[in-house]
Amino acid sequence: MGDEELRDAVAAGVLAAEAGHRELLQSIVEVARAIFGARASSIFLLDAATDELVFEAVAGEGASSLIGQRLPSSTGIAGWVLVARQPLVLDDLENDPRFARGVAESTGYVPKSLMAVPLLHEEEVLGVLQVLDRPQKERFSLQEMELLGLFANQAAIALDLLGRARRARAVVDDESPLGVVARLAATLAALPVERRDPALDLLATLERVLGR
Amino acid sequence: MTEPHEEELPAWSLPAAALESIRMPPTWPDRVDREWAWGGSTGKGAVVAVVDSGIERGHPLVGEVEEAVVVTGAVGEEPSIEEDEEGDACGHGTACSGIIRSLAPECRLVSVRVLGSGWTGSGRLLVAGLRWAIDRGVDVINLSLSTTKLDLAAALHELTDAAYFNRTIVVASAHNMPVESFPWRFSSVLSVGSHDLDRGDTFFYNPNPPVEFFARGVEVEVAWLGGASLRSTGNSFATPHMSGFCALIRAKHPELTPFQVKSVLYLTANNVVEETHG
Numbered sequence: 222m223g224d225e226e227l228r229d230a231v232a233a234g235v236l237a238a239e240a241g242h243r244e245l246l247q248s249i250v251e252v253a254r255a256i257f258g259a260r261a262s263s264i265f266l267l268d269a270a271t272d273e274l275v276f277e278a279v280a281g282e283g284a285s286s287l288i289g290q291r292l293p294s295s296t297g298i299a300g301w302v303l304v305a306r307q308p309l310v311l312d313d314l315e316n317d318p319r320f321a322r323g324v325a326e327s328t329g330y331v332p333k334s335l336m337a338v339p340l341l342h343e344e345e346v347l348g349v350l351q352v353l354d355r356p357q358k359e360r361f362s363l364q365e366m367e368l369l370g371l372f373a374n375q376a377a378i379a380l381d382l383l384g385r386a387r388r389a390r391a392v393v394d395d396e397s398p399l400g401v402v403a404r405l406a407a408t409l410a411a412l413p414v415e416r417r418d419p420a421l422d423l424l425a426t427l428e429r430v431l432g433r
Numbered sequence: 434m435t436e437p438h439e440e441e442l443p444a445w446s447l448p449a450a451a452l453e454s455i456r457m458p459p460t461w462p463d464r465v466d467r468e469w470a471w472g473g474s475t476g477k478g479a480v481v482a483v484v485d486s487g488i489e490r491g492h493p494l495v496g497e498v499e500e501a502v503v504v505t506g507a508v509g510e511e512p513s514i515e516e517d518e519e520g521d522a523c524g525h526g527t528a529c530s531g532i533i534r535s536l537a538p539e540c541r542l543v544s545v546r547v548l549g550s551g552w553t554g555s556g557r558l559l560v561a562g563l564r565w566a567i568d569r570g571v572d573v574i575n576l577s578l579s580t581t582k583l584d585l586a587a588a589l590h591e592l593t594d595a596a597y598f599n600r601t602i603v604v605a606s607a608h609n610m611p612v613e614s615f616p617w618r619f620s621s622v623l624s625v626g627s628h629d630l631d632r633g634d635t636f637f638y639n640p641n642p643p644v645e646f647f648a649r650g651v652e653v654e655v656a657w658l659g660g661a662s663l664r665s666t667g668n669s670f671a672t673p674h675m676s677g678f679c680a681l682i683r684a685k686h687p688e689l690t691p692f693q694v695k696s697v698l699y700l701t702a703n704n705v706v707e708e709t710h711g
Contacts (some may be wrong), residue, residue, distance in 0.1 A: 272551040301486055301523040304548055304555045305578040306614055307606055309525070310666035312652070318526060318659040334663035341612045344581045347551075360650055360664050363629050368608050 237304070242383040243278070249278040249376045253352055256368070260332065260354035263287065265299055265377055266383075267348050274299055274349065277380075281351070282330050298337055299349045306346055308338040308369060310361055331355070338369050340377040347380040435624035448489035460686075465700040471681035476537025478669040479684040481573040481676055482566040483533070484559070485526030487517060487546035494531035501544035504562040508554040510563035522549035524658040528665060529575055529673040531656030535633065535675025540684065543571060547578065556580040560588050563603075567596045572683040575671035575676040576608040576622075579614040589616040602683070602691045606668040607644040618643050622681070623695055627671040629649055637674065638702035646698065648674035 246264055261281030265274040272294050276287040280297035294302050298320065302309055312334040314320055332353035340348045350373050392403055409417055447455065459710035462469050471536055480499070488498050503519065521527045530542055538648065547555065547562040550656030559578055566574050580589070593616050596603050605617035607626040615632070617624045624643060625649025628635070636648040657663045691696065699705060 222628060234589035248641070260543055267552060269553065272553045284620075295548045295555060298523060298525075300552070301525050303550060305525075305669065306581060306609070306610075306612075307577055307579070307608065307669050308667055309669065311663055316659075316661035316663050317657050318661070320524075321656070339610070341581060343612070344582065344583055347574075360629075363627065363651065366609070366627075366666065374611060395666040397708065 242379060242386055244280040245379045246376070246383065247280070249348075249372065249379060250278045253282045253350065253372050253376075256372075257336070257352050257355045257365070259356075261330075262350070262352045264380070265292070265303075265324045265349045265351070266347065266380060267294060267303060277348065277383075280334075298335060299351065302337040302339050302349050303346055306339045306341060308336070308366060308373070310336045310366070311335075312357070312361075334410065336365075336369055338373040340373055342377045342378055342381045345381075347377055347384065350376050436663070440535045447648050460688075465697055466706070467701045468653035469680065470697050470701050474537075475679040476540030476684045478539075478541075478558065478682040479537065479573065480543060480569075480571040481537070481575060481680050482543040482545050482569070482571040483526050483575045483673075484545040484562045484566060485503055485525040485529055485575070485577060486548040486549060487519060487521040487526045488519045488542065488544040489518040489524075489527040489656075489658055489660075489661055490532045492527055492531065492656050492660055495527060495534055495542070495543070496538075496664060498530070498544055500542045501546070502565065503546040503549070504558045505550045505562070506554065506558065508557075512558055514561065514565050517544060517546050519546070519549070521658060522546065524561070525577065525669065528657060528670065529577065529676075530671035532653065532670060533575060533664075533677045533680065534611070534635075537684070540677075540680040543569070547583035556582045560585060560592065563589070563592050563596075564709040566600050567592060567599060567691075570599070571601055572602060572687075574603045574674050575605060576616070576674050577672055578604070579608055579617055581612055581614045583613075586615045590621075592620055593617075593619050593621040597691050600690055602679045602694055604672055606672040606678060609668065610631045621691075623675060623698075625668060625675045626674040627666075627668050633674055635703050636678065636698070637704045638699050645695070646675055646702065647671065650674075667694045696706070 250264055252261040263279040264277045266277040268275050274292040276290045279287045284339050294300055309374050315333055334354055336352040338350050394402055457643045485519040501517040502514050503517035504514050506513050545562040545566050547558040593603050597658050603622040605624050606613045607617050607620045607624045616622055626644040626647050628647040629651040636646055639645055650668055651666045652664050653670045654662055655665045679694055682697055
Protein backbone atom coordinates (compact mmCIF):
# COMPACT_ATOMS: atom_id res chain seq x y z
CA MET A 222 0.00 0.00 0.00
CA GLY A 223 1.47 3.35 -1.05
CA ASP A 224 1.53 6.53 1.01
CA GLU A 225 -0.84 8.17 -1.42
CA GLU A 226 -3.45 5.44 -1.06
CA LEU A 227 -3.21 5.54 2.69
CA ARG A 228 -3.62 9.31 2.62
CA ASP A 229 -6.62 8.91 0.32
CA ALA A 230 -8.11 6.32 2.61
CA VAL A 231 -7.81 8.51 5.64
CA ALA A 232 -8.80 11.72 3.90
CA ALA A 233 -11.87 10.24 2.27
CA GLY A 234 -13.19 9.17 5.66
CA VAL A 235 -13.88 6.48 3.14
CA LEU A 236 -16.99 4.78 4.32
CA ALA A 237 -20.05 5.79 2.34
CA ALA A 238 -18.01 7.95 -0.04
CA GLU A 239 -18.72 5.66 -2.97
CA ALA A 240 -22.47 6.20 -2.84
CA GLY A 241 -21.95 9.96 -3.20
CA HIS A 242 -19.73 9.52 -6.23
CA ARG A 243 -22.24 7.22 -7.85
CA GLU A 244 -24.85 9.93 -7.46
CA LEU A 245 -22.47 12.35 -9.13
CA LEU A 246 -22.02 10.02 -12.13
CA GLN A 247 -25.76 9.47 -12.32
CA SER A 248 -26.31 13.21 -12.28
CA ILE A 249 -23.81 13.67 -15.14
CA VAL A 250 -25.60 11.19 -17.40
CA GLU A 251 -28.99 12.70 -16.49
CA VAL A 252 -27.75 16.19 -17.39
CA ALA A 253 -26.03 14.99 -20.57
CA ARG A 254 -29.28 13.38 -21.65
CA ALA A 255 -31.30 16.50 -20.84
CA ILE A 256 -28.95 18.99 -22.50
CA PHE A 257 -28.80 17.06 -25.76
CA GLY A 258 -32.49 16.15 -25.56
CA ALA A 259 -31.40 12.56 -25.99
CA ARG A 260 -33.17 9.29 -25.34
CA ALA A 261 -30.43 7.85 -23.16
CA SER A 262 -26.94 8.51 -21.86
CA SER A 263 -24.44 6.20 -20.22
CA ILE A 264 -20.97 6.00 -18.72
CA PHE A 265 -18.68 3.02 -19.11
CA LEU A 266 -15.84 2.54 -16.69
CA LEU A 267 -12.72 0.71 -17.78
CA ASP A 268 -12.01 -2.23 -15.48
CA ALA A 269 -8.27 -2.55 -16.01
CA ALA A 270 -8.07 -5.80 -14.04
CA THR A 271 -10.35 -7.68 -16.43
CA ASP A 272 -9.72 -5.43 -19.45
CA GLU A 273 -13.44 -4.77 -19.93
CA LEU A 274 -15.82 -1.83 -20.10
CA VAL A 275 -18.52 -1.82 -17.41
CA PHE A 276 -21.80 0.14 -17.53
CA GLU A 277 -21.46 2.39 -14.48
CA ALA A 278 -24.32 4.88 -14.89
CA VAL A 279 -27.28 5.01 -17.27
CA ALA A 280 -30.01 7.59 -17.75
CA GLY A 281 -33.09 6.93 -19.85
CA GLU A 282 -33.74 3.91 -22.00
CA GLY A 283 -32.25 0.69 -20.64
CA ALA A 284 -31.35 2.25 -17.29
CA SER A 285 -32.46 -0.61 -15.10
CA SER A 286 -30.98 -3.49 -17.05
CA LEU A 287 -27.60 -2.14 -18.09
CA ILE A 288 -25.74 -1.27 -14.89
CA GLY A 289 -22.94 -3.73 -14.33
CA GLN A 290 -23.03 -5.21 -17.86
CA ARG A 291 -19.62 -5.74 -19.41
CA LEU A 292 -18.24 -5.24 -22.91
CA PRO A 293 -14.86 -6.01 -24.50
CA SER A 294 -12.48 -3.07 -24.11
CA SER A 295 -11.16 -2.72 -27.64
CA THR A 296 -13.88 -3.79 -30.04
CA GLY A 297 -17.08 -2.09 -31.06
CA ILE A 298 -17.63 1.65 -31.02
CA ALA A 299 -16.98 2.23 -27.30
CA GLY A 300 -13.81 0.15 -27.55
CA TRP A 301 -12.57 2.21 -30.49
CA VAL A 302 -13.23 5.47 -28.63
CA LEU A 303 -11.39 4.14 -25.57
CA VAL A 304 -8.31 3.05 -27.52
CA ALA A 305 -8.23 5.93 -30.01
CA ARG A 306 -9.00 8.55 -27.34
CA GLN A 307 -11.08 10.36 -29.94
CA PRO A 308 -14.77 11.30 -29.83
CA LEU A 309 -17.06 9.82 -32.46
CA VAL A 310 -20.58 10.67 -33.61
CA LEU A 311 -22.50 8.14 -35.70
CA ASP A 312 -25.95 8.36 -37.27
CA ASP A 313 -27.99 5.65 -39.07
CA LEU A 314 -26.56 3.01 -36.75
CA GLU A 315 -29.38 0.63 -37.59
CA ASN A 316 -27.44 0.07 -40.83
CA ASP A 317 -24.68 -1.67 -38.86
CA PRO A 318 -25.93 -5.25 -38.43
CA ARG A 319 -23.28 -6.29 -35.88
CA PHE A 320 -23.89 -3.28 -33.65
CA ALA A 321 -27.67 -3.59 -33.86
CA ARG A 322 -27.61 -7.28 -32.99
CA GLY A 323 -25.16 -6.87 -30.10
CA VAL A 324 -26.98 -3.96 -28.54
CA ALA A 325 -30.43 -5.42 -29.01
CA GLU A 326 -29.35 -8.61 -27.25
CA SER A 327 -28.21 -6.73 -24.18
CA THR A 328 -30.81 -3.98 -23.97
CA GLY A 329 -33.69 -4.72 -26.32
CA TYR A 330 -33.25 -1.23 -27.68
CA VAL A 331 -31.27 -0.24 -30.80
CA PRO A 332 -30.32 3.43 -30.99
CA LYS A 333 -30.27 5.20 -34.34
CA SER A 334 -27.52 7.57 -33.35
CA LEU A 335 -24.71 7.68 -30.87
CA MET A 336 -22.16 10.16 -29.59
CA ALA A 337 -19.23 8.63 -27.75
CA VAL A 338 -16.36 10.42 -26.08
CA PRO A 339 -13.39 9.13 -24.07
CA LEU A 340 -13.09 10.06 -20.39
CA LEU A 341 -9.52 11.19 -19.97
CA HIS A 342 -7.81 12.23 -16.78
CA GLU A 343 -4.18 13.21 -17.03
CA GLU A 344 -2.43 10.26 -18.68
CA GLU A 345 -5.20 7.81 -18.00
CA VAL A 346 -8.27 6.87 -19.99
CA LEU A 347 -10.94 5.96 -17.46
CA GLY A 348 -13.96 5.13 -19.58
CA VAL A 349 -16.40 6.32 -22.23
CA LEU A 350 -19.44 8.63 -22.11
CA GLN A 351 -22.22 7.92 -24.61
CA VAL A 352 -25.29 9.92 -25.59
CA LEU A 353 -27.87 7.97 -27.60
CA ASP A 354 -30.53 9.22 -29.99
CA ARG A 355 -30.36 12.97 -29.82
CA PRO A 356 -33.16 14.53 -31.93
CA GLN A 357 -32.32 14.38 -35.62
CA LYS A 358 -34.00 17.65 -36.51
CA GLU A 359 -30.88 19.50 -37.45
CA ARG A 360 -27.36 18.95 -38.60
CA PHE A 361 -24.79 18.01 -36.00
CA SER A 362 -22.59 20.97 -35.14
CA LEU A 363 -19.00 21.40 -34.06
CA GLN A 364 -20.36 23.28 -31.01
CA GLU A 365 -22.17 20.13 -29.89
CA MET A 366 -18.87 18.30 -30.19
CA GLU A 367 -17.28 20.90 -27.91
CA LEU A 368 -20.13 20.52 -25.43
CA LEU A 369 -19.68 16.77 -25.44
CA GLY A 370 -15.98 17.27 -24.68
CA LEU A 371 -16.83 19.55 -21.72
CA PHE A 372 -19.18 16.94 -20.31
CA ALA A 373 -16.60 14.27 -20.77
CA ASN A 374 -14.12 16.31 -18.78
CA GLN A 375 -16.54 16.62 -15.88
CA ALA A 376 -17.40 12.93 -16.01
CA ALA A 377 -13.70 12.03 -16.05
CA ILE A 378 -13.12 14.00 -12.85
CA ALA A 379 -16.04 12.19 -11.20
CA LEU A 380 -14.75 8.82 -12.37
CA ASP A 381 -11.31 9.64 -11.04
CA LEU A 382 -12.84 10.42 -7.62
CA LEU A 383 -14.84 7.20 -7.71
CA GLY A 384 -11.68 5.25 -8.53
CA ARG A 385 -9.84 6.86 -5.61
CA ALA A 386 -12.71 6.10 -3.24
CA ARG A 387 -12.73 2.47 -4.31
CA ARG A 388 -8.99 2.11 -3.90
CA ALA A 389 -9.26 3.75 -0.50
CA ARG A 390 -12.07 1.39 0.41
CA ALA A 391 -9.90 -1.52 -0.59
CA VAL A 392 -7.21 -0.23 1.73
CA VAL A 393 -9.62 -0.02 4.66
CA ASP A 394 -11.10 -3.42 3.98
CA ASP A 395 -7.66 -4.85 3.51
CA GLU A 396 -6.22 -6.93 6.32
CA SER A 397 -2.83 -5.31 5.74
CA PRO A 398 -1.14 -3.90 8.89
CA LEU A 399 -1.39 -0.27 7.70
CA GLY A 400 -5.12 -0.58 7.07
CA VAL A 401 -5.55 -0.16 10.81
CA VAL A 402 -4.56 3.50 10.49
CA ALA A 403 -7.36 4.20 8.03
CA ARG A 404 -9.86 2.28 10.14
CA LEU A 405 -8.70 4.16 13.19
CA ALA A 406 -9.31 7.48 11.40
CA ALA A 407 -12.85 6.41 10.56
CA THR A 408 -13.46 5.25 14.14
CA LEU A 409 -12.15 8.51 15.58
CA ALA A 410 -14.32 10.55 13.23
CA ALA A 411 -17.40 8.71 14.54
CA LEU A 412 -16.58 9.15 18.24
CA PRO A 413 -18.28 11.78 20.42
CA VAL A 414 -15.94 14.66 21.13
CA GLU A 415 -15.38 13.83 24.82
CA ARG A 416 -13.98 10.45 23.88
CA ARG A 417 -12.21 11.62 20.73
CA ASP A 418 -10.01 14.25 22.42
CA PRO A 419 -8.26 11.89 24.87
CA ALA A 420 -7.75 9.42 22.03
CA LEU A 421 -6.16 12.15 19.90
CA ASP A 422 -3.87 13.09 22.84
CA LEU A 423 -2.77 9.50 23.03
CA LEU A 424 -2.03 9.42 19.30
CA ALA A 425 -0.08 12.70 19.54
CA THR A 426 2.08 11.09 22.23
CA LEU A 427 2.62 8.09 19.96
CA GLU A 428 3.64 10.43 17.16
CA ARG A 429 6.25 12.06 19.43
CA VAL A 430 7.58 8.67 20.47
CA LEU A 431 7.94 7.75 16.81
CA GLY A 432 10.11 10.85 16.37
CA ARG A 433 8.07 13.42 14.47
CA MET B 434 14.31 11.71 -63.63
CA THR B 435 16.94 11.17 -60.99
CA GLU B 436 15.71 11.09 -57.44
CA PRO B 437 17.98 13.18 -55.24
CA HIS B 438 17.44 11.06 -52.16
CA GLU B 439 18.90 8.01 -53.87
CA GLU B 440 22.21 9.69 -54.67
CA GLU B 441 25.22 9.81 -52.43
CA LEU B 442 24.58 13.02 -50.57
CA PRO B 443 26.93 14.67 -48.15
CA ALA B 444 25.55 13.72 -44.77
CA TRP B 445 26.21 16.60 -42.42
CA SER B 446 27.78 19.35 -44.53
CA LEU B 447 28.00 20.57 -48.09
CA PRO B 448 31.37 21.43 -49.69
CA ALA B 449 31.02 23.89 -52.60
CA ALA B 450 32.44 21.23 -54.92
CA ALA B 451 29.48 19.00 -54.12
CA LEU B 452 26.81 21.54 -55.04
CA GLU B 453 26.11 19.78 -58.29
CA SER B 454 25.17 16.64 -56.35
CA ILE B 455 22.13 18.30 -54.82
CA ARG B 456 20.94 20.13 -57.90
CA MET B 457 17.14 19.98 -57.81
CA PRO B 458 15.37 19.45 -61.11
CA PRO B 459 13.12 22.48 -61.81
CA THR B 460 9.83 20.61 -61.56
CA TRP B 461 7.68 23.09 -59.65
CA PRO B 462 5.80 25.69 -61.66
CA ASP B 463 5.76 29.37 -60.67
CA ARG B 464 2.30 28.89 -59.33
CA VAL B 465 1.50 25.57 -57.72
CA ASP B 466 -2.18 24.80 -58.17
CA ARG B 467 -4.39 21.75 -57.76
CA GLU B 468 -4.12 20.93 -61.46
CA TRP B 469 -0.35 20.64 -61.14
CA ALA B 470 -0.52 19.02 -57.73
CA TRP B 471 -2.91 16.16 -58.47
CA GLY B 472 -4.78 16.87 -61.74
CA GLY B 473 -5.37 13.55 -63.52
CA SER B 474 -4.14 11.53 -60.53
CA THR B 475 -6.20 8.62 -59.25
CA GLY B 476 -3.71 7.71 -56.55
CA LYS B 477 -2.46 4.86 -58.73
CA GLY B 478 0.80 3.48 -57.35
CA ALA B 479 0.58 5.22 -53.98
CA VAL B 480 0.36 2.92 -50.96
CA VAL B 481 -1.79 4.07 -48.02
CA ALA B 482 -1.70 2.22 -44.70
CA VAL B 483 -4.72 2.57 -42.42
CA VAL B 484 -3.56 1.97 -38.85
CA ASP B 485 -6.92 1.43 -37.14
CA SER B 486 -9.55 -1.21 -36.39
CA GLY B 487 -8.97 -3.19 -39.59
CA ILE B 488 -10.79 -3.00 -42.94
CA GLU B 489 -13.83 -5.02 -43.92
CA ARG B 490 -12.97 -7.10 -46.96
CA GLY B 491 -15.09 -6.68 -50.05
CA HIS B 492 -16.92 -3.55 -48.94
CA PRO B 493 -18.27 -1.92 -52.12
CA LEU B 494 -17.02 1.53 -51.05
CA VAL B 495 -13.55 0.23 -50.20
CA GLY B 496 -12.72 -2.36 -52.87
CA GLU B 497 -9.50 -4.29 -52.84
CA VAL B 498 -7.27 -4.35 -49.78
CA GLU B 499 -3.74 -5.23 -50.86
CA GLU B 500 -2.53 -6.50 -47.51
CA ALA B 501 -4.00 -6.78 -44.01
CA VAL B 502 -2.06 -7.43 -40.83
CA VAL B 503 -2.97 -7.50 -37.15
CA VAL B 504 -0.72 -6.49 -34.28
CA THR B 505 -1.19 -8.53 -31.10
CA GLY B 506 0.74 -9.21 -27.93
CA ALA B 507 0.02 -9.42 -24.24
CA VAL B 508 1.63 -6.95 -21.87
CA GLY B 509 5.24 -7.91 -21.28
CA GLU B 510 5.48 -9.69 -24.61
CA GLU B 511 7.00 -8.37 -27.80
CA PRO B 512 4.09 -7.44 -30.13
CA SER B 513 3.79 -9.76 -33.09
CA ILE B 514 2.42 -9.03 -36.55
CA GLU B 515 0.49 -11.56 -38.54
CA GLU B 516 -1.80 -11.71 -41.51
CA ASP B 517 -5.27 -10.49 -40.51
CA GLU B 518 -8.23 -12.53 -41.62
CA GLU B 519 -10.72 -11.03 -39.23
CA GLY B 520 -11.53 -7.73 -40.92
CA ASP B 521 -12.76 -4.79 -38.87
CA ALA B 522 -13.24 -4.81 -35.07
CA CYS B 523 -15.45 -1.73 -35.09
CA GLY B 524 -16.21 -0.19 -38.49
CA HIS B 525 -13.95 2.84 -38.15
CA GLY B 526 -11.05 1.54 -40.24
CA THR B 527 -13.48 0.64 -43.02
CA ALA B 528 -14.96 4.16 -42.83
CA CYS B 529 -11.53 5.79 -43.18
CA SER B 530 -10.62 3.48 -46.07
CA GLY B 531 -13.80 4.37 -47.93
CA ILE B 532 -13.03 8.08 -47.63
CA ILE B 533 -9.48 7.57 -48.90
CA ARG B 534 -10.81 5.45 -51.76
CA SER B 535 -13.39 8.11 -52.70
CA LEU B 536 -10.59 10.61 -53.29
CA ALA B 537 -7.86 8.28 -54.57
CA PRO B 538 -9.79 5.41 -56.20
CA GLU B 539 -6.72 3.59 -57.50
CA CYS B 540 -4.43 3.85 -54.48
CA ARG B 541 -3.24 0.62 -52.84
CA LEU B 542 -4.69 0.08 -49.36
CA VAL B 543 -2.94 -1.72 -46.52
CA SER B 544 -4.74 -2.46 -43.27
CA VAL B 545 -2.81 -2.47 -39.99
CA ARG B 546 -5.20 -3.54 -37.25
CA VAL B 547 -4.13 -2.51 -33.77
CA LEU B 548 -7.55 -2.91 -32.11
CA GLY B 549 -9.40 -5.94 -30.85
CA SER B 550 -6.93 -7.59 -28.51
CA GLY B 551 -7.82 -5.60 -25.41
CA TRP B 552 -7.26 -2.08 -24.20
CA THR B 553 -4.33 -2.97 -21.96
CA GLY B 554 -1.13 -2.49 -23.90
CA SER B 555 -2.92 -0.97 -26.88
CA GLY B 556 -0.42 1.92 -26.92
CA ARG B 557 2.41 -0.53 -27.52
CA LEU B 558 0.44 -2.16 -30.33
CA LEU B 559 -0.04 1.26 -31.90
CA VAL B 560 3.73 1.87 -31.78
CA ALA B 561 4.43 -1.57 -33.26
CA GLY B 562 1.85 -1.12 -36.03
CA LEU B 563 3.19 2.29 -36.93
CA ARG B 564 6.74 0.95 -37.03
CA TRP B 565 5.68 -1.90 -39.30
CA ALA B 566 4.01 0.51 -41.76
CA ILE B 567 7.03 2.82 -41.80
CA ASP B 568 9.42 -0.11 -42.33
CA ARG B 569 7.23 -1.26 -45.19
CA GLY B 570 7.89 2.11 -46.83
CA VAL B 571 4.27 3.05 -47.50
CA ASP B 572 3.62 6.51 -48.96
CA VAL B 573 0.93 7.59 -46.49
CA ILE B 574 -0.16 6.40 -43.04
CA ASN B 575 -3.66 7.32 -41.90
CA LEU B 576 -3.74 7.45 -38.11
CA SER B 577 -6.81 8.40 -36.09
CA LEU B 578 -5.46 6.90 -32.89
CA SER B 579 -3.42 8.59 -30.23
CA THR B 580 -2.07 7.86 -26.79
CA THR B 581 -1.87 9.93 -23.62
CA LYS B 582 0.90 7.74 -22.18
CA LEU B 583 3.98 9.89 -21.68
CA ASP B 584 6.27 6.87 -21.67
CA LEU B 585 5.29 6.16 -25.29
CA ALA B 586 5.81 9.75 -26.47
CA ALA B 587 9.55 9.38 -27.06
CA ALA B 588 9.12 6.19 -29.11
CA LEU B 589 6.37 7.80 -31.19
CA HIS B 590 8.45 10.92 -31.70
CA GLU B 591 11.36 8.86 -32.93
CA LEU B 592 9.09 6.87 -35.25
CA THR B 593 7.33 9.84 -36.81
CA ASP B 594 10.70 11.53 -37.35
CA ALA B 595 11.94 8.35 -39.02
CA ALA B 596 8.84 8.38 -41.23
CA TYR B 597 9.37 12.04 -42.10
CA PHE B 598 12.94 11.45 -43.28
CA ASN B 599 11.99 8.13 -44.84
CA ARG B 600 9.43 9.77 -47.15
CA THR B 601 6.34 8.38 -45.40
CA ILE B 602 3.65 10.97 -44.67
CA VAL B 603 1.91 10.31 -41.34
CA VAL B 604 -1.52 11.95 -41.33
CA ALA B 605 -2.94 12.09 -37.79
CA SER B 606 -6.23 13.20 -36.22
CA ALA B 607 -5.94 16.21 -33.96
CA HIS B 608 -7.35 15.87 -30.48
CA ASN B 609 -9.91 18.43 -29.39
CA MET B 610 -9.92 17.52 -25.70
CA PRO B 611 -8.03 19.16 -22.86
CA VAL B 612 -5.28 16.56 -22.54
CA GLU B 613 -1.84 16.04 -24.03
CA SER B 614 -1.82 13.24 -26.55
CA PHE B 615 0.54 11.92 -29.20
CA PRO B 616 1.66 11.68 -31.97
CA TRP B 617 -0.62 14.20 -33.69
CA ARG B 618 1.10 17.15 -31.98
CA PHE B 619 4.49 16.37 -33.46
CA SER B 620 5.62 18.60 -36.33
CA SER B 621 6.80 15.56 -38.30
CA VAL B 622 3.18 14.48 -38.82
CA LEU B 623 0.41 16.23 -40.72
CA SER B 624 -2.35 16.92 -38.20
CA VAL B 625 -5.99 17.32 -39.14
CA GLY B 626 -9.10 18.83 -37.54
CA SER B 627 -12.66 19.17 -38.88
CA HIS B 628 -14.46 21.86 -40.82
CA ASP B 629 -18.24 21.60 -41.06
CA LEU B 630 -18.75 22.31 -44.76
CA ASP B 631 -20.44 19.67 -46.89
CA ARG B 632 -17.48 19.44 -49.23
CA GLY B 633 -14.93 16.67 -49.24
CA ASP B 634 -12.81 18.50 -51.82
CA THR B 635 -12.36 21.52 -49.56
CA PHE B 636 -9.58 21.82 -47.00
CA PHE B 637 -7.99 24.70 -45.17
CA TYR B 638 -4.52 25.49 -43.89
CA ASN B 639 -4.54 26.56 -40.23
CA PRO B 640 -2.13 29.40 -39.49
CA ASN B 641 -2.53 28.67 -35.76
CA PRO B 642 -0.94 25.27 -35.13
CA PRO B 643 -0.61 22.63 -33.73
CA VAL B 644 -3.59 21.57 -35.92
CA GLU B 645 -2.24 22.12 -39.43
CA PHE B 646 -5.18 21.43 -41.73
CA PHE B 647 -8.98 21.30 -41.53
CA ALA B 648 -10.89 18.87 -43.75
CA ARG B 649 -14.45 17.63 -43.93
CA GLY B 650 -15.40 15.98 -40.65
CA VAL B 651 -19.09 16.63 -39.99
CA GLU B 652 -21.86 14.31 -41.15
CA VAL B 653 -19.70 12.47 -43.63
CA GLU B 654 -21.28 9.52 -45.43
CA VAL B 655 -18.91 6.64 -44.72
CA ALA B 656 -18.56 2.92 -45.36
CA TRP B 657 -19.37 0.78 -42.31
CA LEU B 658 -19.66 -2.87 -41.32
CA GLY B 659 -21.77 -5.34 -43.26
CA GLY B 660 -21.32 -3.49 -46.56
CA ALA B 661 -23.40 -0.67 -45.12
CA SER B 662 -22.82 3.05 -44.88
CA LEU B 663 -23.78 5.62 -42.28
CA ARG B 664 -23.20 9.26 -41.37
CA SER B 665 -20.35 10.13 -39.07
CA THR B 666 -18.72 13.11 -37.40
CA GLY B 667 -15.27 13.55 -35.87
CA ASN B 668 -11.71 14.57 -36.64
CA SER B 669 -11.03 10.94 -37.36
CA PHE B 670 -13.11 11.33 -40.56
CA ALA B 671 -11.40 14.57 -41.55
CA THR B 672 -8.02 12.81 -41.41
CA PRO B 673 -8.60 10.31 -44.25
CA HIS B 674 -9.60 13.20 -46.53
CA MET B 675 -6.09 14.63 -46.11
CA SER B 676 -4.63 11.14 -46.52
CA GLY B 677 -6.51 10.91 -49.82
CA PHE B 678 -5.03 14.19 -51.05
CA CYS B 679 -1.56 13.04 -49.99
CA ALA B 680 -2.05 9.81 -51.97
CA LEU B 681 -3.12 11.77 -55.06
CA ILE B 682 -0.09 14.07 -54.82
CA ARG B 683 2.36 11.27 -54.08
CA ALA B 684 1.03 9.19 -57.00
CA LYS B 685 1.61 12.04 -59.41
CA HIS B 686 4.84 13.31 -57.85
CA PRO B 687 6.54 10.36 -56.17
CA GLU B 688 9.70 12.35 -55.61
CA LEU B 689 8.11 14.76 -53.14
CA THR B 690 9.17 14.50 -49.51
CA PRO B 691 6.68 14.90 -46.63
CA PHE B 692 7.99 18.46 -46.21
CA GLN B 693 7.26 19.19 -49.87
CA VAL B 694 3.84 17.52 -49.80
CA LYS B 695 2.90 19.70 -46.83
CA SER B 696 4.06 22.74 -48.80
CA VAL B 697 1.94 21.69 -51.79
CA LEU B 698 -1.07 21.25 -49.51
CA TYR B 699 -0.46 24.69 -48.03
CA LEU B 700 -0.30 26.25 -51.52
CA THR B 701 -3.49 24.47 -52.64
CA ALA B 702 -5.55 24.92 -49.45
CA ASN B 703 -8.84 26.68 -50.14
CA ASN B 704 -8.14 29.63 -47.85
CA VAL B 705 -4.64 30.13 -49.31
CA VAL B 706 -5.79 29.84 -52.94
CA GLU B 707 -8.72 32.22 -52.44
CA GLU B 708 -6.71 34.82 -50.59
CA THR B 709 -3.74 34.65 -52.96
CA HIS B 710 -5.46 34.30 -56.31
CA GLY B 711 -9.02 35.44 -55.65
